[in-house]
Amino acid sequence: MRKHDLKMLALLLVVPALVFTASCAGQFAYDPSVKTSLSEEEARLVAEGGEAMFVNEDIFFDFDSSALSQEAKHTLLRKDYWMKNNTGASVTIEGHCDERGTNEYNLALGERRAVVAKNYLVNLGINKSKIDTISYGEERPVDSGHDEAAWGKNRRAHFVIK
Amino acid sequence: MIGILFKIIRYATLVFFLVFTGLCYADYDYIDINSPSMRKIPLAVPLFKSLSSNRTELRVSEDASAILIETLDFTGYFDILNRKAFLSDPQKDGITTQSINFQNWTVIGSELLITGGMLVKGDTVQMELRLFDTFKGSLVVGKRYNGGIIHQKQMIRRFCTEVIYHLTGNKGYFNSKIAFVSTSSKTKEIYICDFDGYGSKRFTYANSISFFPAWSSDGNWMAYTSYKNGKPDIYIQHITEDTVYHINEKGMNIAPAWAPNTDALAATLSFSGDQEIYLLTGKGKIIKKLTDNRGIDISPTWSPDGKKMAFVSDREGSPQIFIKDFRTSQINRLTFQGNYNTQPSWSPKGDKIAYTGRDGQLNICVIGVDGKDLIQLTHGSGNNESPTWSPDGSLIAFSSTREGPSRIYVMTAYGTDQRRLLVLPGEQTNPKWSPEVSN
Numbered sequence: 001m002r003k004h005d006l007k008m009l010a011l012l013l014v015v016p017a018l019v020f021t022a023s024c025a026g027q028f029a030y031d032p033s034v035k036t037s038l039s040e041e042e043a044r045l046v047a048e049g050g051e052a053m054f055v056n057e058d059i060f061f062d063f064d065s066s067a068l069s070q071e072a073k074h075t076l077l078r079k080d081y082w083m084k085n086n087t088g089a090s091v092t093i094e095g096h097c098d099e100r101g102t103n104e105y106n107l108a109l110g111e112r113r114a115v116v117a118k119n120y121l122v123n124l125g126i127n128k129s130k131i132d133t134i135s136y137g138e139e140r141p142v143d144s145g146h147d148e149a150a151w152g153k154n155r156r157a158h159f160v161i162k
Numbered sequence: 163m164i165g166i167l168f169k170i171i172r173y174a175t176l177v178f179f180l181v182f183t184g185l186c187y188a189d190y191d192y193i194d195i196n197s198p199s200m201r202k203i204p205l206a207v208p209l210f211k212s213l214s215s216n217r218t219e220l221r222v223s224e225d226a227s228a229i230l231i232e233t234l235d236f237t238g239y240f241d242i243l244n245r246k247a248f249l250s251d252p253q254k255d256g257i258t259t260q261s262i263n264f265q266n267w268t269v270i271g272s273e274l275l276i277t278g279g280m281l282v283k284g285d286t287v288q289m290e291l292r293l294f295d296t297f298k299g300s301l302v303v304g305k306r307y308n309g310g311i312i313h314q315k316q317m318i319r320r321f322c323t324e325v326i327y328h329l330t331g332n333k334g335y336f337n338s339k340i341a342f343v344s345t346s347s348k349t350k351e352i353y354i355c356d357f358d359g360y361g362s363k364r365f366t367y368a369n370s371i372s373f374f375p376a377w378s379s380d381g382n383w384m385a386y387t388s389y390k391n392g393k394p395d396i397y398i399q400h401i402t403e404d405t406v407y408h409i410n411e412k413g414m415n416i417a418p419a420w421a422p423n424t425d426a427l428a429a430t431l432s433f434s435g436d437q438e439i440y441l442l443t444g445k446g447k448i449i450k451k452l453t454d455n456r457g458i459d460i461s462p463t464w465s466p467d468g469k470k471m472a473f474v475s476d477r478e479g480s481p482q483i484f485i486k487d488f489r490t491s492q493i494n495r496l497t498f499q500g501n502y503n504t505q506p507s508w509s510p511k512g513d514k515i516a517y518t519g520r521d522g523q524l525n526i527c528v529i530g531v532d533g534k535d536l537i538q539l540t541h542g543s544g545n546n547e548s549p550t551w552s553p554d555g556s557l558i559a560f561s562s563t564r565e566g567p568s569r570i571y572v573m574t575a576y577g578t579d580q581r582r583l584l585v586l587p588g589e590q591t592n593p594k595w596s597p598e599v600s601n
Contacts, residue, residue, distance in 0.1 A: 111437065115435070
């Protein structure tokens with residue numbers, strides 16, 4: 001009972017704080033359907049997955065968008081969990097685009113994707129000095145195909161441990 | 163290299179002077195480059211006359227007349243007549259007004275005639291070149307050039323500039339260059355070629371990603387974006403000397419555009435955490451912020467008078483082109499058709515903006531600066547991007563994937579006469595036409 005109350009109290013404090021910082025950043029409206037922590041099971045998976053899982057799991061975006069999907073937000077929770085358990089690690093988030101736009105705009109869009117991912121992690125409590133961002137626009141596709149399957153893989157934020 | 167070549171020509175080798183006095187500057191009623199339905203003018207160019215008939219001279223004569231035809235043909239203004247139809251033999255007949263029987267030319271349909279005389283001495287050549295109006299039977303312009311045979315192309319181009327000037331009232335683009343990005347050496351590097359695609363030379367050796375070349379108004383500096391120090395920064399590099407300035411603010415520093423006739427440029431910098439367009443000195447120092455809006459603000463292009471700037475912003479949801487008027491600080495949206503309009507390029511005359519629109523594929527469009535008269539210039543031929551105007555506003559260069567790999571093409575400002583500019587290994591993108599700098 002007491003434990004539950006404490007949790008509620010913590011939520012009462014944390015949620016407005018999150019909403020406040022989010023509205024400051026102008027990017028993350030509070031969404032009650034988005035979990036803010038991992039299940040024990042998933043946390044164990046992330047811990048076991050280690051560095052390899054951290055760098056291999058990209059987050060993905062829609063065309064001409066830097067908005068985080070539910071799935072992307074969930075993946076960022078895993079990044080958050082890993083970073084909090086590997087506090088020595090510094091990370092670069094690379095923003096990438098598919099080939100369909102124009103180069104200059106894609107470079108700008110790629111940066112927004114990387115920055116949005118970074119800001120989300122900072123809002124979850126990661127020290128912002130631990131995260132750098134860089135955009136490669138459409139210059140470094142992981143899949144050189146010319147169809148939606150390839151484009152979907154290329155519209156990504158990719159994590160690199162420095 | 164190119165600059166050195168020009169200097170040699172300028173200071174040492176090439177001596178040129180006006181030979182024929184009393185020539186009046188023509189009314190510019192021969193060719194109206196602003197007319198979309200321009201009629202091609204029939205032009206006869208007989209083989210240039212060899213004045214001493216030595217063997218080198220005959221070869222130079224052939225080369226020189228071929229270069230002249232190719233240069234003038236590039237404009238699309240002329241219908242160059244087949245020599246087989248000619249009624250006079252240039253080797254026997256004269257090349258001056260008094261010695262030409264103009265009826266021989268009008269009867270085969272020629273309205274303009276260019277004659278040349280070549281005198282070769284050792285490794286130098288003296289050229290006399292004349293443009294005639296065959297119906298009036300009069301000289302339009304005549305010039306004599308002296309120089310090394312190796313510089314014959316520059317001499318011919320100078321004369322062609324005179325021809326175009328006398329026919330259109332405009333200096334044309336025969337001294338201009340086109341910078342572009344090529345992966346010929348695997349990584350994206352900046353290259354420079356002549357306006358007609360010849361003489362391409364690699365300009366950057368960064369071995370990373372270098373793109374978005376931008377010429378200063380005097381043609382002496384190239385600003386571009388490169389990852390050579392690990393992240394996208396702007397480098398401002400002299401065309402012929404080793405001087406380089408580096409804009410390395412935190413975040414990214416990209417897509418520069420020089421302000422007209424000023425040692426300053428606009429570029430997108432993101433050090434504040436948001437992408438905004440700033441005005442910077444030619445050495446890369448920030449002067450002031452030109453946009454102030456959350457989200458993407460990118461790809462500045464200046465009106466020729468420097469009083470306005472068009473740029474791309476996603477402030478209303480999708481990437482669209484906006485115009486900022488510096489006198490009023492007003493920003494107005496220019497494009498409303500489609501949901502992805504980027505890469506604006508302001509025309510040299512100031513009345514139009516070319517840009518890349520996306521409707522499934524990317525295509526080049528032109529729109530009046532008042533938002534009227536939108537025309538799509540490319541259709542159903544792969545992706546067509548990065549429009550850039552020739553200095554006289556008559557042509558637009560762009561990149562296209564119509565033949566598979568991306569290559570550089572040119573077309574008239576009305577979308578006609580689309581042709582490939584050059585073939586190099588790898589892919590070519592991001593063409594940027596230089597100003598017409600006299601040398």
